[in-house]
Amino acid sequence: LLLVPSITFSLLWPDMLRSLFFFVHPSGASSNSSVLVHESSLVWRLVVMQILQSSNLASLLIALLLTIPVLCYGLTLRMGLLKVGTPKSWGDSKKDLRYIRRAGVRQFISTYNRVKDLQGDELLWGDEIEYGIFHLDRKNKKVRLALRGKEVMDELNRKETLNGNKGEGCHFVPEYGAWMVEATPKRPYTGYTSDLLRVERSMRLRRKRMLTALGEYEVAPTMSTFPMLGVLGDDGSVPPVNTGGSVTLSDYIGDGIINPHPRFATLSANIRQRRGEKVNIRVPLFRDSNTPEYSNYGSSIGKADGCCGSDSLQLWRYGKGDSSQEKHGKNFVEVGCSKNSLDEQIQDNTGDVVTLSKWKVDVECEGCLGLFYRSAPNVIIPDADWPRNGDIVVGYEMQDEPGWIRLQNGYYLPIHSDERKIRFLHKVSTRANPSNGEMRRIGSGTPLFRSSEQDSTTNVASLLEGKLSVATLESVADDVKAQPTEEQQETIRAAIHMDAMAFGMGCCCLQITFQAKDMDESRFMYDQLAVLAPIMMALTASTPLLRGRIADTDARWGIISESVDDRTPAERGSHDPLAPYDELAGKGKRRLYKSRYDCISTYIYQGTVMGQDYLGKNQGLANRVLNTYNDIPVPIEQSTYEMLREAGIDPALSQHVAHLFIRDPLVIFDGAVEEVDDDVQTEHWESIQSTNWQSVRWKPPPPRNSPNDPHIGWRTEFR
Numbered sequence: 001l002l003l004v005p006s007i008t009f010s011l012l013w014p015d016m017l018r019s020l021f022f023f024v025h026p027s028g029a030s031s032n033s034s035v036l037v038h039e040s041s042l043v044w045r046l047v048v049m050q051i052l053q054s055s056n057l058a059s060l061l062i063a064l065l066l067t068i069p070v071l072c073y074g075l076t077l078r079m080g081l082l083k084v085g086t087p088k089s090w091g092d093s094k095k096d097l098r099y100i101r102r103a104g105v106r107q108f109i110s111t112y113n114r115v116k117d118l119q120g121d122e123l124l125w126g127d128e129i130e131y132g133i134f135h136l137d138r139k140n141k142k143v144r145l146a147l148r149g150k151e152v153m154d155e156l157n158r159k160e161t162l163n164g165n166k167g168e169g170c171h172f173v174p175e176y177g178a179w180m181v182e183a184t185p186k187r188p189y190t191g192y193t194s195d196l197l198r199v200e201r202s203m204r205l206r207r208k209r210m211l212t213a214l215g216e217y218e219v220a221p222t223m224s225t226f227p228m229l230g231v232l233g234d235d236g237s238v239p240p241v242n243t244g245g246s247v248t249l250s251d252y253i254g255d256g257i258i259n260p261h262p263r264f265a266t267l268s269a270n271i272r273q274r275r276g277e278k279v280n281i282r283v284p285l286f287r288d289s290n291t292p293e294y295s296n297y298g299s300s301i302g303k304a305d306g307c308c309g310s311d312s313l314q315l316w317r318y319g320k321g322d323s324s325q326e327k328h329g330k331n332f333v334e335v336g337c338s339k340n341s342l343d344e345q346i347q348d349n350t351g352d353v354v355t356l357s358k359w360k361v362d363v364e365c366e367g368c369l370g371l372f373y374r375s376a377p378n379v380i381i382p383d384a385d386w387p388r389n390g391d392i393v394v395g396y397e398m399q400d401e402p403g404w405i406r407l408q409n410g411y412y413l414p415i416h417s418d419e420r421k422i423r424f425l426h427k428v429s430t431r432a433n434p435s436n437g438e439m440r441r442i443g444s445g446t447p448l449f450r451s452s453e454q455d456s457t458t459n460v461a462s463l464l465e466g467k468l469s470v471a472t473l474e475s476v477a478d479d480v481k482a483q484p485t486e487e488q489q490e491t492i493r494a495a496i497h498m499d500a501m502a503f504g505m506g507c508c509c510l511q512i513t514f515q516a517k518d519m520d521e522s523r524f525m526y527d528q529l530a531v532l533a534p535i536m537m538a539l540t541a542s543t544p545l546l547r548g549r550i551a552d553t554d555a556r557w558g559i560i561s562e563s564v565d566d567r568t569p570a571e572r573g574s575h576d577p578l579a580p581y582d583e584l585a586g587k588g589k590r591r592l593y594k595s596r597y598d599c600i601s602t603y604i605y606q607g608t609v610m611g612q613d614y615l616g617k618n619q620g621l622a623n624r625v626l627n628t629y630n631d632i633p634v635p636i637e638q639s640t641y642e643m644l645r646e647a648g649i650d651p652a653l654s655q656h657v658a659h660l661f662i663r664d665p666l667v668i669f670d671g672a673v674e675e676v677d678d679d680v681q682t683e684h685w686e687s688i689q690s691t692n693w694q695s696v697r698w699k700p701p702p703p704r705n706s707p708n709d710p711h712i713g714w715r716t717e718f719r
Contacts, residue, residue, distance in 0.1 A: 085669035087266040090273040090663075094583040100665045100673065101585060104684040105640050108657060109647045111682055115701045116519055123191035124515040129173055129203065130182045130508035131210060131220040135238040138217070143228065145237040146180040152213045153181050157504060159209070160186070168198070170206045174616035176505035178259050179237070181220075183210065192282045193296070207531035224556055227545035229253065230498060249278055250500040252547065257502060263667055267691075268501040269565040270666045276578070280325065281503055281562040282333040282495035284316050284552035286544075290660045293331075293494035313337065314491075317504055318558030319595045320567055322574045324492065333495035356394050356408060356631055361387045371410040371424055376642055377404050381411070392432055392505040393425075396633045399591050406633075410651040496549045504563025504597075507556045513699070513717045522714035523605040523653070526698045529718045530600050562613065564693065565595035566666070585637065585664050592635055596663050597693035602634045604656045604698060625651045628678040637661040660692045667691075695719055 074190040088096075129335035135146040153172045160169055169186030183206040189195040210220050228236070230252035233243050237257055245255030247269045258264050268404040272278055287294050314335050324334035361370055371389035373381045377398075387393055390602040395407035398414075404427060405413045416423045516522035541554035570576035594601070602625075636658035644654035676683050680703055689697075706710070 042662060069255055085262075085672060087262050088668045090270045092284060093270065096668050096673045097583050097585070100668065100684045100687060101637070101640075101661055103676065104607060104665075104688045105643050105657070105661065106678040107682045107685040109644065109649070110679050111685065111700050111703070112647075113563050118701065118713060119308050119518045121515055121517050123517070123548075124188040125512060126185055126188045127510060127512050128182055129186045129206065129222060129510055130180060131176070131222060132226055132506075132508050133179045133181065133214065133218055133220045134226065135215075136217045136219060142232070144232065144235070145177070145229075146215070147178040147214075147225065147237050147239065147241070147257060148218075149181050150174060150260060151177050152210070153214045156181075159212075168202060168205055170202075170209055174259050174261055176259055176264050177502060178257050179226075180259070180506070180508065181210070184457070220429050222508065224509060224542045225546070228548050229503060229506060231548040248272070248500040248502070250502075252498065253502050254498050266667045271564055274566040274568070274584070274664065274666075276568055278499045279501060279563055279565055280321065280330070281498040281559055282321055282325070282330065283498075283546055283559060284333055284335055285494040285496050286550040286552045288550065291494070316553055316558060318562050319598070322569070322572055328492055330497045331495055332492050332501075335491050335493050353504050356396050356633060358428050359393050359395065359405060359413075360432070361391045361393060361413075361424065362389050362426055362430045363422065363424050367423050371413055374413065375411065375645065376638065377401050377412055377414075377651070387413070392428065394631070400586065400638075408625070408630055410655055493552065496546050496551055498547060498559070498563070501563045503546070504556070504560035507550075507560060509556070511717060511719045513715050515713045515715050517713075519714050520605070522698060525716040526696050527603045527605045529716060530603065530696045532581060533718065534599070560693070561595040561597045564597045566664075567592050569593065585662055590635060590662065594631065596691060599695045601632060601659055602630050602652070602656055604652050606650060606652050625655055634659050635662050660688055663688060663692060665691070693719070
């Protein structure tokens, strides 16, 4: 860990990258701004020595995760399923959306039943690196996009075919931009320590082979974004491309820089059309002494220094900027301050609650002791550990089912009786906690709201026998009165505006995929790597320049999130006079708090408590999402959740899959809708799965179309 700072700042870029940055001088930057780039092979030798001295496999993998991303500093994305065919327009696709969503669930269930018992697969893993190809104009001191990605990729794969049996190899695949190429090792790495030495060797080999296909004035550095994208207009690429076009309608880039594969342009157009307008990316602009936007910065639109105080951090709430654009235009963006976990609730700019609330069970009728859980609204589950009067549950109000709370543990409770005469649940302070520690441990509470009392030693049996101790109404009332009520102050900052998918999906990054020994291990890895993902994003942040300006952020994550945000105005929390949209998931009006490119929303591993021996004694818990760290709202497609539960899939995994299906498929091909066999193919499942770009992706084994296809097991992708 002591090596991490040195590794992070010793960027392993080739010398040719120096010339690229010497040509770039972003407008708005101060005159003394500079970029230092240097190699540090010594650091890599130290890292390799440290790895070789380790005797623990887990330590080896952690060391590997900490070192590999240095080359590309990112965690990121693959564009998913690349199918040859004719994609439908968005207008023609809408009539097929409902069928594909349902068929996708059927295909997942079929796949799950086919491979759920796979055991004993070996640890295999691999990395994917994305490159951008740039043309250096030394005479005019300009750097442009070289739109030869497909040509370079085809040439490299042709050479690989001719030399395929000569040791280590590479594989090259297309990416979103016509100037981009993705490279992977031809064969995966294994769990042996000797394969750790293959990693850098393979990366060097891919770079060497990439260089053989480049032109005289071309370079392909592993940098996260092209800092001048959208600055040079029609003169921004070789060959030149006119700004704008029917796909993106962009004011800054042309459609011609998109990869010619039909999937990519269709993705761009359909995201824009489903959203109802162009994507809206606004990143806070860095405040420098020579930045013109801040020369006459007035106090009427917020604090210029953006200070949030000692107990909070300044935040760019990407994906939540609609209201600020309506008030201040596209060249400004609201930033806010993080809140203390004891605050009553966190709100976005529309005023909607975006975290869970606490509810006290107090059924106001004589002789009533509490409530039974519901597996779905109006479907009673008589579990032994139903919440009694005085207990506190954690959940959020459902917009599409008024009068119901969806709990953190996956169950549902009604707020009041059918005729609304008897109230069952009462919202209380986030500081309020049930005094029964076991309820928190198995999923009725959340650490976000947990007080200093951490008693979790109570036996589960005591809970199931109904031996509960509860908080008093008086203590809850006093706690609510103690809550701070001061509104969060927003600050308006000048913004770097971008309006096309290319600004996000044109970023280059690194991702790693691991094959697990079985399904349980893949789910465990998913939860563990999800925690590492934001840490790695911070350690490898390398995107300070956007559209030729210095951003007040360092990572590319929020940029990509906003570049593929296909939510309707209603889904984003704004007024939408056209809603509902009958063909769309949730009729296009269900509140969605995130873009389809964002961090995960739910953990999926149930833990050792879900062992069959344990469940044999406590069958009620088989219906529960037990992970206590699932502490944010998880919008789900209810009908999908019910299909999965009826198929015997556990609640945590059903919740994860049902959350994926709140999205619509974005690319549909002619002749590949009802023609797809749901029992043996997974095309519709993948059309949803591959366009949910989350920080970690859980991947079931794909079908084998022929006996000669390689066996692929349960995988987890670190993105």
